[in-house]
Amino acid sequence: MKGVSCRWLVLGGAALILLPFALELLLGNGWVRIVDFALLYVLLALGLNIVVGYAGLLDLGYVAFFAVGAYVYALLNSPQWGLHWPIWIALPAGALLAACFGVLLGAPTLKLRGDYLAIVTLGFGEIIRIFLNNLDSPINITNGPQGIELIDSLHFGSLSLGQMHHVLGLRIPAVVNVYYLFLVVVVLGMVFSHRLERSRIGRAWAAIREDEVAAASMGLNTRNLKLLAFAMGASFGGLSGGLFAGFQGFVSPESFTLQESVMILCMVVLGGMGHIAGVVLGAMLLAILPEALRAAGDWEQMVFGRIWVDPSNLRLLLFGMALVLMMLRRPGGLWPSNARRNELQGQ
């Protein structure tokens, strides 16, 4: 039994390592890039899962932490301030500041639950975006709606991930370098989430999620535990944002709209709240499917000889239908945790 799972692990690992080369050969570089972004979404979804899935705090402004991380990296690694800091400072700094913002959001909302909390967090997300949009005067910090350009690509010392490298005669383009970095971060994020879920703190979050009054009467410091959930979740968002800025080379407020927050929440819910594998699956699907559906226009052309529905509308239509169907057929998500599945079957 153990040998079998070990073999799967090795096979899966090898597949993940070879994936970018296969994609590049079969579908071109653009698809490696799409997978890179999908990995960032996975990291975001893992972070939001801590807040929503583990601690049960509905957060509709999660993208704000992504924005904070992205702008921290951008400011520390661009001509904007003339700074070029190494990523082992810039990325943790973004994650840390995002965590502080997480506490800042959490503190005034400690007594709110469910819909009310969702509304405040939604407002918070918008506030951050609007701030980024307007902090170009009186002192220019964020460069306003124009955003920050010419951000240094992710680099370790003199080794830049933003260029093509040749290793043993193998061409490794920038998107593939970045893929490996993101993959490592995502795997670490999954391991961390897994450990967290089974820890004393994870159990306490579950208790607060299930019955806050009972949890408080068991002597749990619900205030600090909820703030910790916000901070932990936010730090994932901040880290992901830093990686995004270094990869994209450009950040502007319009990348951090409410729609992104909703999308990340959909990933968590669709995949299976509180279940790491489910969340990863949800994020991958929702990040990649819309891109795949771009090709729908060609198919329509082929089958009907003309385009009946604009592919971008079709994407949204199918997306909406998928969500409705899912909620009817699999209310626990595509891949819920065992406990949740049993519970839903019992009802």
Add this chain to the structure above:
Amino acid sequence: MTILLDIAGLSVCYGGIKAVAEVDLVVHEGERVALIGANGAGKSSTLKAVAGLMVPSSGQLLYDGTPLERLAVWQRVGAGLCLVPEGRGVFPRLSIEENLLMGAWHRRRDAGVLSDMERIYGLFERLKERRLQPAGTLSGGEQQLLALGRALMSRPRLLLLDEPSMGLAPLMVEKVFDVIRAIAGSGVTLLLVEQNARLALELCDRAYVMESGKVVLTGKADECLRDARVQEAYLGGDQS
């Protein structure tokens, strides 16, 4: 007997509405005290104020000689004050074992936690058989027993019980009260809020009767049982 809990002039408000008005109540070490009354009389609010789940608008709460306002909610359990909330409040998706461990939250990795758990499993066979199942799969009565077991895991000195008989079948109520009696027998002090006045009065040494936020009667439990007003209002007339 030393005084363990001393409530003086306690008032609790929900917005503008006074749920508890100037209540004085004393619980001695090792004593079993019942707090009875109709719906909305302010019993639960009194208990919640003691546990720290509600902030009193006025009044002095002394626990073992120290003012309770100095202890945050999460420190009170560590001091031996444990509330079994109304409606049991087990964590339905956590396993029975995890529920019990939550009770020992403030004790961290105290070596006694595991032996206490074994002791509680000894009391409740059903819980041991199903210890890895989610608590939500237990019946209402079993959940109440689990809530009691979980509270015991905190090694309480003063156990605050909020309506332990609520929504339970008569047989199960009997069982739950047997357990409560056993807990009291082991030296834990009890403050019991209960609508089932007869059960509460038969179990306890002393009683307070509350009506619209005020204590209207107090005395020995057996005297209360015979009191004409209590019989009229809570025991269904001249049955006894």
